[in-house]
Amino acid sequence: MQSDTSPFGLRGFLIDAPQFGTLRGRPNGAVLIDNGKISKIGDYDDLRRLHPNSIRWLDRRPAAIFPGLIDCHTHLPQYSVVARGESELLPWLRQHIFPVEREFTGPKARAEAPAFFQELVRNGTTTVMAYAAIYEDSCDAGFEAAKQSGIRAILGKMMMDLGSYGQLQPKKVLSISLLESERLCRKWHRSEEGRLEYAFSPRFAVTCSEKMMRSAAELAARFEAYLQTHLAENREELEKVHHLYMSARDYTHVYEKCGMLTPHTVVGHCIHLNPREIAAIAAAQSSVAHCPSSNLFLGSGLMKLDQLLKAGINVGLGSDVAGGPELNMWQVMRAAIEVQKARSAYEPNLRPLRPGEAFYLATLGGARALGKSNIIGSLDSGKEADLIVVDLAALLPYPNEDALAELTPEDIVALCIYRGGPQANLETYVRGKCIYQAPSPAGAL
Numbered sequence: 001m002q003s004d005t006s007p008f009g010l011r012g013f014l015i016d017a018p019q020f021g022t023l024r025g026r027p028n029g030a031v032l033i034d035n036g037k038i039s040k041i042g043d044y045d046d047l048r049r050l051h052p053n054s055i056r057w058l059d060r061r062p063a064a065i066f067p068g069l070i071d072c073h074t075h076l077p078q079y080s081v082v083a084r085g086e087s088e089l090l091p092w093l094r095q096h097i098f099p100v101e102r103e104f105t106g107p108k109a110r111a112e113a114p115a116f117f118q119e120l121v122r123n124g125t126t127t128v129m130a131y132a133a134i135y136e137d138s139c140d141a142g143f144e145a146a147k148q149s150g151i152r153a154i155l156g157k158m159m160m161d162l163g164s165y166g167q168l169q170p171k172k173v174l175s176i177s178l179l180e181s182e183r184l185c186r187k188w189h190r191s192e193e194g195r196l197e198y199a200f201s202p203r204f205a206v207t208c209s210e211k212m213m214r215s216a217a218e219l220a221a222r223f224e225a226y227l228q229t230h231l232a233e234n235r236e237e238l239e240k241v242h243h244l245y246m247s248a249r250d251y252t253h254v255y256e257k258c259g260m261l262t263p264h265t266v267v268g269h270c271i272h273l274n275p276r277e278i279a280a281i282a283a284a285q286s287s288v289a290h291c292p293s294s295n296l297f298l299g300s301g302l303m304k305l306d307q308l309l310k311a312g313i314n315v316g317l318g319s320d321v322a323g324g325p326e327l328n329m330w331q332v333m334r335a336a337i338e339v340q341k342a343r344s345a346y347e348p349n350l351r352p353l354r355p356g357e358a359f360y361l362a363t364l365g366g367a368r369a370l371g372k373s374n375i376i377g378s379l380d381s382g383k384e385a386d387l388i389v390v391d392l393a394a395l396l397p398y399p400n401e402d403a404l405a406e407l408t409p410e411d412i413v414a415l416c417i418y419r420g421g422p423q424a425n426l427e428t429y430v431r432g433k434c435i436y437q438a439p440s441p442a443g444a445l
């Protein structure tokens, strides 16, 4: 594995999405990596001429080199129960999720957390934003495992003081949850030279008092940390919030009143929003994590993606394991496309989401949603070298030289979305360091 900081070059088919709707490709491309950053991008022959023998060249053909995939919303303690349950959100939480989160502490958390981050990097995810369980040690275990794995991670201890799975009295839960969250933030926020960051993480309005949400928002502001929560995922949840907060104009207003909508806030789901709510999120410059595979699995609904994008909201994609059945972000992109196709069957004027657009959401779009587009998300010199190398031969039904030579960037992105995953992921790099390498070249010619 590439682990030192000396400059090196990677050769392959470079593909990224500099904006929504645009794919950029270089079939015989190369990226030079120096001290964790992309120092140069260009055609291999040109760069090779400039640096004939001064650096080490890794020829990865027939492979595509993409910016690393960004998962803006998932749950560390839930991975062991993926694909479990057939109910909607609230009964599913009670039956399948709270029991597994209740157990996610001590040796179990310390054993599962490293495997979780290993799975993420094996799937080509280089940046993840995730929730731990309610226990301080579950979040500590997550940060420790993320630190060891080399991934870029934003994590937070789950906060809930209403109907929690914990054993403490609600009043005690509030003060302890705030104390522990602050302690975790002080310990981990911006550690590893900023590779690890903290997100204050009130679960959602159904399981959090106003005091908890307001305090979480204040802490996030004080520490310039992230804030993450769930919003308007499911109809029954909406009714529950309406009964709990009768004076609020709508669900989003509950968060607005608590100061939770900020430019550092990432709200998950946002399926059932009215136009006022969409405008409020846009005005607050909060971001949205769209979790389409979860929305399909739990029957939550079909995201009005066009409306959020039109309002100027930064939207990233999230696997939302275990609401979503897997960590593979290519499958999440596929679900995003299928959700919009399903909508367009009933809304004739709606243009379906194209593969290159879904890919944008999982790369530069995700980086924008996390306020990191200046450092990651695309293949540009000066950015940090978070990259994945994907074996194209492993994706083609009949991998031969002719079929490979004909591929366009659009073809390759579509192949990855419909057939990609860990079986084709050869290498994952964060800050120029190879943090995952496939055991043997998959499907090499």
Ligand SMILES: [Zn+2]
Residues within 6 Å of the ligand: 073, 074, 075, 230, 268, 320, 323
């Ligand atoms: Zn979630």
